[in-house]
Amino acid sequence: MRIIDEMGKKAKAASRQLATAGELKNTALKAIAEALLSNMDRIIEANTIDLENGKANGLTPSLLDRLKLDEARVKGVAEGVLEVAALPDPIGTVISGSTRPNGMEITKIRVPLGVIGIIFEARPNVTVDAAVLCLKSGNAVILRGGKEAINSNKCLTAIMQDAIESAGLDRNCVQLIEDTTRRSSVELMELTEYLDVLIPRGGKGLIRAVVENAKVPVIETGAGNCHVYVDESADIDMAANIIYNAKTSRPSVCNAIETILVHEKIAEKALPAIKARLDEKNVELRGCEKTAAILGSCVVPADESDWETEYGDYILAVKVVSSIEEAIDHIAKYSTGHSECIVTSNYKNAKLFTSAVDSAAVYVNVSTRFTDGGMFGLGAEIGISTQKLHARGPMGLNELTSMKFVIEGDGQVR
């Protein structure tokens, strides 16, 4: 039997126990938070090995920073675990119910998905974040992190497993695949017998590879080619402020914007005001011909590829459009379906935009940067789904669950 099959089997067994574990899950979460703090030295030691290997292998400073765990970060992770423990348990929630004409009573109840796989890249804090969200929602988890963080991940997983066991639960609720070759991720993607869902967390390449190759159900996360459309009737200061925030407050994240579409009737006034704000952060503008005609030679000419690109950087594509319909069509063609915003003071256009734009989050006069589990009040987030099946937008604990029907009666037959 392959290691992955053994892990799958153990996860399945653990998930059956977890499905009805109730408050024991919180006992385990609190034990994990404590154990992270009391094993601080051990975690930092393991992480130091990863950091040294990373330096030797020429990782960039920004990758090394993502890899790093210091005392403050571990404390932050432990606090995050306690926050998850404090959330209401989604399992057992009655979603709906009815009594049918023949007297049988149907209740639709929230249950765990079962076994969740998470494939992720360099950040070791994801090991704990993802594991505790799965645990809280009653799911066993099989983690497959990047090779850069393998020592940190092994250490964190061992600490979590001991804590889970100390709470009286099966330590295999959380497992880590220690093989970080491509083979192990392919095996995980094909583990149809044991895995109920696979969630990739990381860059575009990783997510594409998982979506293309997985045989198990996948929830696609993260890609964000987001837009702001500045309507003819927009408040120009508000538009400039939203664009400034959505582009520059954290350009690398998926809810940052990549393209703005500006109505031609407001472009001459709005574009200079928007540029003035973006100049504070030296944002490069790549624009259509009309944009260049208004803003001049500072605009890099945009081509088709600019409308498609998630820059993740201080670069913004700009297009002047002749109508709201053209803006909506542009978004339909190029958006990844993450977050889009209209800045408008026209009621009809606000309604048209929110009904016609088919993205997970559609904003009126609000920055796209709010697409986030915490900001939406979900309490925690495992990622942002850009697919339409099962979950869309920020995924909290409910999105890590399924449901079942319980039907009670006194001998009804059909």
Next chain:
Amino acid sequence: MRIIDEMGKKAKAASRQLATAGELKNTALKAIAEALLSNMDRIIEANTIDLENGKANGLTPSLLDRLKLDEARVKGVAEGVLEVAALPDPIGTVISGSTRPNGMEITKIRVPLGVIGIIFEARPNVTVDAAVLCLKSGNAVILRGGKEAINSNKCLTAIMQDAIESAGLDRNCVQLIEDTTRRSSVELMELTEYLDVLIPRGGKGLIRAVVENAKVPVIETGAGNCHVYVDESADIDMAANIIYNAKTSRPSVCNAIETILVHEKIAEKALPAIKARLDEKNVELRGCEKTAAILGSCVVPADESDWETEYGDYILAVKVVSSIEEAIDHIAKYSTGHSECIVTSNYKNAKLFTSAVDSAAVYVNVSTRFTDGGMFGLGAEIGISTQKLHARGPMGLNELTSMKFVIEGDGQVR
């Protein structure tokens, strides 16, 4: 450009129109119902060609019967369309909403999935049933039916397209793939650019092939290795009656049972009573040794494969178990997660069974035959999901939808 890409593109365009079509969808559904009746001769003519080809190709009488459309059946299909038209529109339903501390208002709204693919086998009525459920829920659909029904399917699709167009909607809301070779179904399974979900409807082989090979998201339907567990405390008459109903009322369907598990303390009394009922329909019993010891030589010895088999026939596997836990473990090992029942008068055991058994529908003292959209009050059904992601159990109109977040404010930034 391949034909399938053209169809995908057209479907996407049609789905954008459909997403906000509102009451026009019902106008189209009523036009379809009328057109089915007014084109009765044309439909029966096309179907006759399929039937003649089927006979020439040696289809079994039962397959020919499934293929057949006569006046009564077409009328039934048309009535079904009107029933779907009469259901409430799921699109635009507000699922939840809140005002966040910064004043922005979040509303979670039901929206269509977009473009749905349906792969199905011989029954031409599925062409209409599936198409109208997709239409009602605001989705464009690409149908890929079996070659046996191709003439009927082409005729029905053309009639629906004309009716849809007459209602002012894009005729490409419904499209049929006319190529019935394996190539076209593989192309559909890989149409990631246009397809939001693919639903296979048909036998085990078809569903397995789609789940294994699709790159688009799939909803797995239909496999039903269902169980009844007769608890120590069961009312024996009730148990026999439920088993008789769940096995014999329609053995070929997915919510019929395949195995019964009987507690050893009640087996000596219960098994003869159960057998007496099943004898009315000459049900073959395949039992464990203990079953044979009680019922005698009429019992065919069961082996491992019997616990795994969905007979779909007048055959029932029987196992005597020493505890409810053994029954639950057996179900966890062999069930396809469709429907399971406990017959009991013990409160604690009823609760244990419903919480520990991880199937779409878990019954207490009710026949498994009720796992059905109509019986559950969903109004219509596109299939029964046996997966845990997105939809589980009978899928009605809501299960053909996704959601989006609409966020309104007055300039909020983060």
